[in-house]
Amino acid sequence: MNFYVHPTAIVDENCQIGDGTKIWHFCHIMSGAVIGNNCNLGQNVVVSPKVILGNNVRVQNNVSIYEGVICEDDVFLGPSMVLTNVINPRSAVSRKHEYKTTxxxxxxxxxxxxxxxCGNTINEYAFIGAGAVVIKDVPAYALIVGNPG
Structure with missing residues (x-):
């Protein structure tokens, strides 16, 4: 085991976690998650099943990464940013079959x-500003700010 997991974090069975990765306080890594080498997951991060995080991904505090999300290498997810996985969520209707890939x-x-x-692609080296809301694909190297971005 060449990665660090804080004693308060929960890592379910059948996860893949790369060398040099650090998983901090109160994180939950669910079964089926794949996390690359040299990643850093801050406090209170949830990584759901079937999520893929590449190498050198940085996830700041209070981020939930839901099924359907793929982050390639060198991605930065800022504090308390939000990823969705269903376009039309409802309390009483199961929508798991409608998960969209981000x-x-x-x-x-x-x-x-x-x-x-959900359902959008943030292309290479794009920068999404604090508080922005992304509702469509983002071109490579773009700067997106505001609502909608």
Whole structure:
């Protein structure tokens, strides 16, 4: 085991966690999650089943990464940013069969409290500013701010 897990974190069976990765206080890594090498997951991060995080991904505090999210290498997810996985969520209706894939490509950065609506691609080295709401694909190297971004 060449990665660090804080004693308060929960790592379910059947996860893949790469060398040099650090998982901090009160995180939950669910069965089927894949986390690359040299990642850093801050406090209170949830990584759901079937999520893929590449190498050198940084996830700041209070981020939930839901099924359907793929982050390539060198991605930064800022504090308390939000990723969704269903376009039309309802309390009493199961929508698991409607999960959408969100792809965050190499080197992209997402600022604090930004929201990424599911089914979109954030292309290489794009920068999503703090508090922005992304409702469509983002081109490579773009700067997105505001609501909607």
């Amino acid at each position: 792809l965050i490509k190499k080197g992209a950065s997402i600022g604090a409290n930004a929201t990424i609506v």
